């Protein structure tokens with residue numbers, strides 16, 4: 001398959017092979033390479049092994065129901081009990097959560113203390129009328145009250161829907177409306193790059209956009225720095241906590257197939273895509289993968305730098321590591337802020353064993369150089385993980401050598417909001433690493449790379465990455481619809497169930513998967529996921545804009561960024577005012593984190609003869625790549641002009 005058909009660039013499969021150090025292997029949770037065969041031979045009953053990591057109130061009747069495609073049917077459990085109560089016998093005085101605030105504040109919660117906090121808030125939610133199955137929206141920065149509220153919902157069988165704090169009021173309204181949520185937990189505001197940002201005004205506006213009244217609970221994060229008045233439907237978190245502290249809240253036994261949470265992500269349409277996770281399958285899967293790929297043990301101190309507002313924070317900051325019983329570091333801001341040495345400081349102070357972060361964070365740290373690391377003791381590290389985007393082999397090397405001292409395995413974990421947990425990555429005590437390739441599919445995961453007609457491609461050739469068998473972490477949407485994510489009915493030639501991931505990939509002779517990037521209109525930049533449609537419709541909403549196309553690029557040699565190519569109506573001229581209006585519209589419709597890095601005005605966009613925008617040409621321009629043959633465009637003459645306009649920007 002050519003890269004033109006895939007609409008992305010292909011690359012060489014990873015070549016180098018690195019074995020994990022014997023010191024790591026000796027202590028690894030998984031050392032047995034026959035696990036791959038066992039999972040293949042004994043699928044699906046072998047997934048018992050994941051469920052065994054979880055405490056069940058009632059055992060399940062079937063591991064997997066082939067008819068309904070549901071996992072652990074008949075079983076009952078409670079996710080909060082798994083993350084808290086079950087650790088109390090042996091670990092009640094161990095730290096569950098260490099919060100590292102921006103201004104050198106630390107708050108720690110032992111497993112017992114965290115359980116009490118969760119019970120207090122669960123009792124408060126009940127008093128506010130929340131019942132099993134109700135959707136509670138959480139729109140909060142990285143404060144301890146966020147995981148507390150998530151687990152409080154789980155305890156009483158309410159469904160949480162965390163909406164990333166950077167989203168706009170409009171985005172919050174849309175998500176609350178879609179889920180029918182009548183209760184919101186938020187903060188007065190939060191600190192961002194040192195300044196205080198108010199949140200209360202935004203959430204008030206969001207609630208006004210709903211057709212029903214919303215009860216809001218407000219956590220006071222800014223203290224005296226920001227005064228606000230509570231409205232008639234607003235409650236102060238601290239007061240509720242004080243009123244209910246000490247109340248025992250009996251956990252609600254939930255069916256394995258009951259919803260644990262909703263999370264919205266970006267799809268190819270302008271509308272947010274809802275992902276619904278089940279209690280039994282999801283919890284088993286994230287606990288299992290925390291054990292298998294992150295090598296987590298209850299004695300570990302573990303730091304995942306992702307924001308809880310995204311799936312990585314749900315699966316590998318809250319549910320997976322707390323279910324294992326580890327000590328979890330929760331860092332308030334970005335790991336590169338407030339100081340250049342912040343990440344190393346936090347690792348040293350907490351003697352972090354396992355670090356899980358993104359390639360964009362690693363790139364930022366790499367640019368700063370090793371001298372900053374050398375000042376700190378990072379020898380506690382045992383395993384390094386990465387997620388969210390492809391990691392370039394040079395950056396992988398730096399992570400492995402400069403951060404891990406050549407001794408810590410690096411797990412490059414490929415997965416998505418839709419998959420709930422890791423699907424493709426090495427088992428760190430078993431499988432060799434290949435820098436640049438995520439790894440083979442995990443045991444029990446069946447992945448292949450196919451062409452547009454659904455046939456498998458040869459090793460080394462690019463194609464569509466598809467998952468051929470269900471796994472316990474799959475969301476409810478995949479139970480109902482076999483080809484949920486794919487455009488126009490998915491790929492032909494498929495017998496039975498298949499999930500089309502919308503990523504391009506290649507597989508090498510050894511079965512290692514190299515991810516090439518998205519093949520749909522979803523774009524990833526700095527770990528954020530956007531639908532190009534949602535950004536483009538926000539731009540086109542600006543008066544005077546005729547058409548727009550948003551792609552990612554690195555043309556200026558800096559970090560990957562969002563490039564918006566914009567055509568104006570004939571009577572409009574490019575002005576500062578239009579540029580500002582575009583930024584404002586994106587901030588209003590999506591949120592400030594979606595601001596384009598470059599807005600490039602052009603008289604036309606490159607189009608096919610049928611009038612479809614050819615994004616590949618724009619992506620190549622934004623990355624300074626060779627454009628190849630563009631003669632089949634309807635308007636090939638625009639390409640030269642676009643080249644010089646992009647260069648000028």
Ligand code: PRX
Nearest residue numbers: 387388389390412413414415416417515529
């Ligand atoms: O393109 C893949 C990329 O991130 C997409 C999923 O984004 P999101 O749903 O926001 O979830 C991110 C955290 C799981 C994928 O379709 N991606 C994720 N992990 C990797 C990756 N690309 C390459 N290598 C990875 N390890």
